[in-house]
Amino acid sequence: MDATLGRLHLITDARPGRDPVGTVRAALAAHAAAGDAVRAATGPLVVQVRVEDDATDLDAYQLAVRVRELCAAAGATCLINDRLHVALAVGADGGHVGALDLPVAAARRVLGPGAILGATARTSGVGRAAIAGGASYLGVGPCYATSTKDGLPSPLGPAGLAAVTGAVPVPVVAIAGVTAARVAELLAAGAHGVAVVGAVSGAADPGRAVSELLRELARAAVDHDQRDRDQHGRDRQDDAEPARGGVR
Numbered sequence: 001m002d003a004t005l006g007r008l009h010l011i012t013d014a015r016p017g018r019d020p021v022g023t024v025r026a027a028l029a030a031h032a033a034a035g036d037a038v039r040a041a042t043g044p045l046v047v048q049v050r051v052e053d054d055a056t057d058l059d060a061y062q063l064a065v066r067v068r069e070l071c072a073a074a075g076a077t078c079l080i081n082d083r084l085h086v087a088l089a090v091g092a093d094g095g096h097v098g099a100l101d102l103p104v105a106a107a108r109r110v111l112g113p114g115a116i117l118g119a120t121a122r123t124s125g126v127g128r129a130a131i132a133g134g135a136s137y138l139g140v141g142p143c144y145a146t147s148t149k150d151g152l153p154s155p156l157g158p159a160g161l162a163a164v165t166g167a168v169p170v171p172v173v174a175i176a177g178v179t180a181a182r183v184a185e186l187l188a189a190g191a192h193g194v195a196v197v198g199a200v201s202g203a204a205d206p207g208r209a210v211s212e213l214l215r216e217l218a219r220a221a222v223d224h225d226q227r228d229r230d231q232h233g234r235d236r237q238d239d240a241e242p243a244r245g246g247v248r
């Protein structure tokens, strides 16, 4: 398992007419082509395999096998949404669960102590409970309105996000409606990284969209670290990556 959670989480878009494997390939190529400073600041690309709720386990498994192979060859992190038996079957790095999935403590027992385990949290209380259950990071949203998923509560915005990031000691990944232009305000609100579906899978050029997201994440992470050093004379606990600089 990677010691450092990557800052860009690409969630597969398995809706009809989308090309999740092609999008993952383009994203991995864009990550590989990013400069050393950008990659050092943003860490490994994280790909979360997410299928529609009505997809069969066979569909999920077949997509996960392909994504897992691509990630392993590229040094990327592969997580599986919801279906932890699929995560185990393909040897993924971990999984992500939410309110309607296995409880976090049960998910941790399934995946084992070394796996990455993400949990969705819309409040600090839910986030703290998830961490007590064994979550290694939190997915917090919806940060903005999104057309990718129905039935979500009102957007939290950066202020609602900050209410969670300020209350928990694990990396927070901001989700819903995330674009490159919103990365700076999300990291300023304490997010470690961002998760995206539409910003990449719906882009005319998914590889270019990934490059832009990585560049903005690297800029914001460096700015954030510098602010922390200025204010506290130390690095943030969740940013203990190799030295970085010159990403502009």
Ligand SMILES: Cc1ncc(COP(=O)(O)OP(=O)(O)O)c(N)n1
Residues within 6 Å of the ligand: 009, 048, 050, 081, 082, 096, 097, 098, 099, 100, 101, 118, 119, 120, 138, 139, 140, 141, 173, 175, 195
């Ligand atoms: C990084 C990240 N954050 C939140 C979610 C949402 O998970 P969940 O609430 O279980 O909803 P579904 O994705 O299962 O519909 C996520 N997948 N990833």
Ligand SMILES: Cc1nc(C(=O)O)sc1CCOP(=O)(O)O
Residues within 6 Å of the ligand: 011, 120, 140, 141, 142, 143, 145, 146, 147, 148, 149, 152, 175, 176, 177, 178, 195, 196, 197, 198, 199
């Ligand atoms: C899978 C998912 N979960 C969300 C949550 O808030 O729990 S939002 C979301 C989809 C996010 O897609 P996009 O990047 O296209 O807005």
Ligand SMILES: [Mg+2]
Residues within 6 Å of the ligand: 081, 082, 096, 097, 098, 099, 100, 101
């Ligand atoms: Mg879920």
